[in-house]
Amino acid sequence: MEARQNTSYRKIIHIDMDAFYASVEQRDNPEYRGKPIAVGGSPEGRGGVVATASYEARKFGVRSAMSSKKALQLCPYIIFVKPRFAAYKEVSQKIREIFRRHTDLIEPLSLDEAYLDVTEDKQGVGSAIDIAKQIKQAIKDELQLTASAGVSINKFVAKIASDINKPDGMTFIGPSSVESFMEKLPVEKFFGVGKVTADKMKGMGLHTGADLKKLSEDEMVKHFGKAGRFYYQITRGIDGREVQPNRETKSIGAEDTFPYDLTEIDEMYNEIDKISQTVASRLKLYNLKGRTVTLKIKYNDFRQITRNQSFAEPIGDLTTIGETAKKLLLNTQPEDARIRLLGVTLSNFGELQTRERNISDPGQLSLF
Structure with missing residues (x-):
């Protein structure tokens, strides 16, 4: 990490709401609390698709984008709830208002997920960890919902970090820990590495980020094509993308x-x-x-x-x-x-x- 010393780092937070649609439904409808629910289409007829599943349903293997018929097979007692997009949008706006108390550099990825650049925060808190804690607490106190946060020096690592301790989690990966964290990460956890590629990597004796780092960039490209350059960068936690607020939907x-x-x-x-x-x-x-x-x-x-x-x-x-x-x-x-x-x-x-x-x-x- 010597090359990273004396470097000015960004302070990036990735906020990801926990089972957002399902959590809103459980908040607004007490009869759904503690029960496996799926927000999405009914399994009747041709069947719909699960948009979001509650954590009670996820224990049975139900996941987003799964067919409702498959969800019913995995969890016979699951409750299907019709989406209320207007309600989710309203809650999302309130979440953004909480974000804006700390920074205007907000890049929403969807209604329930966003990057925040708090390198210079409005309230002068200074610590990205403390800001993430304040945001999580405000969401819990004001909206009765939970969010998970990842804090790091770039968007890629912050996004991975937010998924580590879900639900209601908070993970910080500092500058001196980025490379060691990526080295310990199983190859299947890297974004862009699907089952087939993960199996190929493991067949080559590549099980972790540390194993991938043993290959040069040319070797990565040789084995994995153009994606090899991407893997070469992410194994080193390198991501120079800036948080882009107010992107126009194209x-x-x-x-x-x-x-x-x-x-x-x-x-x-x-x-x-x-x-x-x-x-x-x-x-x-x-x-x-x-x-x-x-x-x-x-x-x-x-x-x-x-x-x-x-x-x-x-x-x-x-x-x-x-x-x-x-x-x-x-x-x-x-x-x-x-x-x-x-x-x-x-x-x-x-x-x-x-x-x-x-x-x-x-x-x-x-x-x-």
Whole structure:
């Protein structure tokens, strides 16, 4: 860490609300408290998708983006709750107000997640740890909800840190601890490393960040393609991105990296249906429609392509989004493909943005 001495570091906080939609429902509806609930579509008929599951449901393996039918199989007593997006948006605005007491450098990632740069904080607290504690306490006292916080010198490490002690957790990873922390991290915990890549790494005897650091950048690229450069940086905790407040929403999308490669078209269609449901819900939340549907495909060799189709009139309904994405998939001749990630995005909003301008826009929303 000698190269990091005498360096001025940013103070970055990543705040992530705990099971946000489900927690709001449990707060507002006492009959849901302590019970496994899933906010999302009903499992009846073709079935919906889980947007968020309570921690009681997560103990059974229920997770976001899972089909409601699968959630019911895992947890027969789960309660499905219809989303109340207006309520979640209102709570999110109140959370942002708490953030703004300390800094204007806020980069929302979604309704329940944001980066804060508190290098220079409004109240002169000085300590990013203390600021994170104050924010968490204010959320608990004023909104009766819990949040987890990660505090570090950059966005990447802060985001990992916020997930370590959920729910209601707080983890600080200081400048002198960043590299040692990344060295101990299992390879599957690194963002961008899915099951297939993790298995490949382990097959090469690479189980932790420390193992990955033994490879040069050229060796990483040789074994993992372009993604190798990314892995080379993150194993060293390097992330120079700044917190970007008030990003204009240019697209709304969702994507998912699968636990195994998809090889059957029916599997691909099923995943597109789930992802399109998430996109349609987010469009409804922000009262947006767009003219361009984009399908993103990442193969098991990390080769990535996108295909898109534009419409003369703006669209935002689930059926059109899903069917268009499936049509785009068919045009890529997927019969012999091995797909590790699919993403669907709607863009080209034009003059249709009707969201309130007095809150920070969340930028492009993604499902990971």
